[in-house]
Amino acid sequence: MSGIPIVRIEGLTKRFGEFAAVDAVSLEIPRNAFFALLGPSGCGKTTLLRMLAGFEQPSEGRILIDGEEMAGVPPNRRPVNMVFQSYAVFPHMTVAENVAYGLKVTGVPRPEIERRVGEALRMVRLSGFERRRPDQLSGGQKQRVALARALVKRPKLLLLDEPLSALDRKLREEMQLELVRLQHEVGITFVIVTHDQGEALSMATHVAVMNQGRVLQISDPRTLYEQPRSRFVADFIGQVNVFEARRVAAGDGELRLAVDGIGELALPDERPPEKVVAVAVRPEKMRVSAVPPEEGRVTIAGRVGQIAYFGDHSRVFVEARGRRLVCIRHNRSRREEPSFREGDPCYLSFRPEDAILLSS
Amino acid sequence: MAERRGAPGPLEYTRRFWVRAWLAATFLFLYAPIVILVVFSFNDSRRNIVWRGFTTKYYAKAMANDSLIEAFTNSLVVAFLSTLVSTVLGTLLALALWRFRFPGKPVVEGANALPIVIPEICMGVSLLVFFSSIGLMSGIPWPASLTPIVIGHIAFSFPFVAVVVRARLEGFDRSLEEASKDLGASEWQTLRYVMIPFLKPGIVAGALLAMTLSLDDFVITFFTSGPETITFPIKIYSMVRFGATPEVNAASTVLIAITLLLTVIAMRMQAPVRGEGKE
Numbered sequence: 027m028s029g030i031p032i033v034r035i036e037g038l039t040k041r042f043g044e045f046a047a048v049d050a051v052s053l054e055i056p057r058n059a060f061f062a063l064l065g066p067s068g069c070g071k072t073t074l075l076r077m078l079a080g081f082e083q084p085s086e087g088r089i090l091i092d093g094e095e096m097a098g099v100p101p102n103r104r105p106v107n108m109v110f111q112s113y114a115v116f117p118h119m120t121v122a123e124n125v126a127y128g129l130k131v132t133g134v135p136r137p138e139i140e141r142r143v144g145e146a147l148r149m150v151r152l153s154g155f156e157r158r159r160p161d162q163l164s165g166g167q168k169q170r171v172a173l174a175r176a177l178v179k180r181p182k183l184l185l186l187d188e189p190l191s192a193l194d195r196k197l198r199e200e201m202q203l204e205l206v207r208l209q210h211e212v213g214i215t216f217v218i219v220t221h222d223q224g225e226a227l228s229m230a231t232h233v234a235v236m237n238q239g240r241v242l243q244i245s246d247p248r249t250l251y252e253q254p255r256s257r258f259v260a261d262f263i264g265q266v267n268v269f270e271a272r273r274v275a276a277g278d279g280e281l282r283l284a285v286d287g288i289g290e291l292a293l294p295d296e297r298p299p300e301k302v303v304a305v306a307v308r309p310e311k312m313r314v315s316a317v318p319p320e321e322g323r324v325t326i327a328g329r330v331g332q333i334a335y336f337g338d339h340s341r342v343f344v345e346a347r348g349r350r351l352v353c354i355r356h357n358r359s360r361r362e363e364p365s366f367r368e369g370d371p372c373y374l375s376f377r378p379e380d381a382i383l384l385s386s
Numbered sequence: 387m388a389e390r391r392g393a394p395g396p397l398e399y400t401r402r403f404w405v406r407a408w409l410a411a412t413f414l415f416l417y418a419p420i421v422i423l424v425v426f427s428f429n430d431s432r433r434n435i436v437w438r439g440f441t442t443k444y445y446a447k448a449m450a451n452d453s454l455i456e457a458f459t460n461s462l463v464v465a466f467l468s469t470l471v472s473t474v475l476g477t478l479l480a481l482a483l484w485r486f487r488f489p490g491k492p493v494v495e496g497a498n499a500l501p502i503v504i505p506e507i508c509m510g511v512s513l514l515v516f517f518s519s520i521g522l523m524s525g526i527p528w529p530a531s532l533t534p535i536v537i538g539h540i541a542f543s544f545p546f547v548a549v550v551v552r553a554r555l556e557g558f559d560r561s562l563e564e565a566s567k568d569l570g571a572s573e574w575q576t577l578r579y580v581m582i583p584f585l586k587p588g589i590v591a592g593a594l595l596a597m598t599l600s601l602d603d604f605v606i607t608f609f610t611s612g613p614e615t616i617t618f619p620i621k622i623y624s625m626v627r628f629g630a631t632p633e634v635n636a637a638s639t640v641l642i643a644i645t646l647l648l649t650v651i652a653m654r655m656q657a658p659v660r661g662e663g664k665e
């Protein structure tokens with residue numbers, strides 16, 4: 027294993043006419059990563075993936091896979107395989123024939139094909155389904171055939187375009203775990219496209235958030251959630267309360283901000299970004315109480331607006347200074363009575379170090 | 387049967403009397419002539435008007451008629467060759483029109499439909515003029531003497547194949563093609579292992595159409611056949627001019643049997659790919 031990243035993308039742009047579907051994207055995907063591309067519909071995720079697979083030619087920029095320039099290399103010569111959103115399982119072939127296809131066309135000898143097909147089917151837990159036709163399979167099983175068919179080729183990179191979006195929720199959660207297990211087992215770099223943030227956070231080692239053809243942030247899931255850099259990312263991943271803010275002073279390990287709706291706020295100055303335009307706080311970092319909280323917490327007084335019950339947690343919406351803030355309460359006990367009702371005065375508070383600084 | 391009692395359901399049209407009568411009339415209209423043709427091929431009568439008893443002697447007679455057999459052979463050879471070539475050409479044309487964008491594509495598409503709409507007589511005349519002017523019409527020994535007919539048949543039947551195959555292509559899921567390439571298949575392997583199996587019903591239907599068109603074509607063949615090359619329809623026509631004998635019936639019955647057989651084979655090959663249409 028060498029130190030070069032498995033994928034290196036430099037200034038990649040794809041234009042359809044005037045419109046840039048992918049706009050000057052540069053990124054690196056480390057070896058053995060489970061890399062998720064996350065973003066709203068139409069932000070260019072599929073286009074980026076298709077350029078990696080070789081189905082679209084970049085308008086500008088270049089792609090290196092394992093250090094090799096991919097310009098001019100057709101899809102069938104790239105060390106990359108793709109799992110299509112529609113599965114694209116060949117309807118006229120059996121499961122075994124589907125999986126064997128990629129080996130057959132590249133001239134792998136028969137005995138080896140048989141061995142590898144058996145292995146791949148075992149890996150996706152489809153042993154015993156060899157003779158079945160795709161119309162005798164469920165959606166999840168077709169999905170596995172598509173996976174086995176790609177994995178059996180032992181690509182350097184496996185691309186998955188919203189592989190789970192056609193499955194129902196339970197099956198989807200099962201397949202999420204399955205994919206993570208598979209990725210550990212085969213040690214192939216996975217690049218998965220999704221617009222489900224939960225899916226990205228729970229499966230990936232790296233998440234890239236895209237919007238309008240640009241990559242806004244690439245981080246591990248935890249950093250992405252706890253330290254989003256821009257308002258878009260903070261808002262796209264989970265819920266967030268955003269307060270406009272201005273830098274007042276910095277120094278002595280402390281950063282002083284003027285925050286709309288809160289007043290002056292002193293934060294521990296860990297690694298302050300160059301520019302601060304807003305402060306964000308996640309709802310589960312907020313606490314709502316009927317009495318003023320203890321010292322050391324940033325407090326906002328308000329009124330309980332609405333309580334939405336979700337079973338394991340409730341969302342409490344608080345009206346404070348003409349704004350609507352949200353806070354999550356975990357329902358930790360069956361007997362817990364809601365201590366306040368709609369319209370009651372209350373205090374929202376959070377620890378200063380839980381505030382996220384947004385620079386754009 | 388028990389389930390036949392009660393008022394007819396919404397889709398049980400065939401249980402209404404007048405619908406059945408209509409169906410019966412249609413079938414009669416369509417098939418009575420053919421049935422009569424077949425039945426009278428076994429009629430023991432020269433004049434072929436009244437039933438005089440069963441015989442197969444006209445089959446024997448037809449078999450012994452050398453020029454009839456020759457015409458029959460010619461027809462089969464021409465049909466075979468023109469079907470083969472027009473199926474390949476038509477399929478390729480359909481693929482090209484589906485796959486590529488190129489300058490002048492609408493023109494090609496329009497030109498493709500021309501042989502379908504041009505009156506056969508015009509095509510016949512133009513082919514005759516063309517072949518005579520390049521000296522392909524006379525003085526060539528047997529199999530080669532069929533060349534003008536074969537070319538003429540290909541010219542008018544391959545657009546039909548293209549139309550049928552093109553219709554089938556419209557339902558093709560492009561990601562299957564991409565999946566194939568993604569898995570390492572070349573353009574050619576993708577065509578062979580993924581596209582052709584999918585297109586097979588269309589190709590078979592197109593081939594069947596091309597063959598039927600060729601087997602019974604009269605007008606274009608009439609113009610493009612030389613003095614010594616005669617095909618089955620033309621031979622039959624010349625025989626009928628001296629009165630429809632059971633011999634003609636017998637020969638026609640054989641042709642019907644062959645066509646039926648081929649249709650059955652084609653329909654079996656056309657059975658849709660299993661699993662298709664779902665998802």
Ligand SMILES: Nc1ncnc2c1ncn2[C@@H]1O[C@H](COP(=O)(O)OP(=O)(O)OP(=O)(O)O)[C@@H](O)[C@H]1O
Nearest residue numbers: 042046047065066067068069070071072073074221
């Ligand atoms: N072949 C094409 N021609 C023109 N525009 C295209 C083409 N393919 C994609 N686009 C445009 O590029 C943009 C990005 O498309 P893309 O399919 O990459 O989005 P996506 O992020 O995958 O969205 P989704 O989550 O809905 O799948 C869209 O606005 C789309 O309309």
Ligand SMILES: [Mg+2]
Nearest residue numbers: 071072073187
């Ligand atoms: Mg997409």
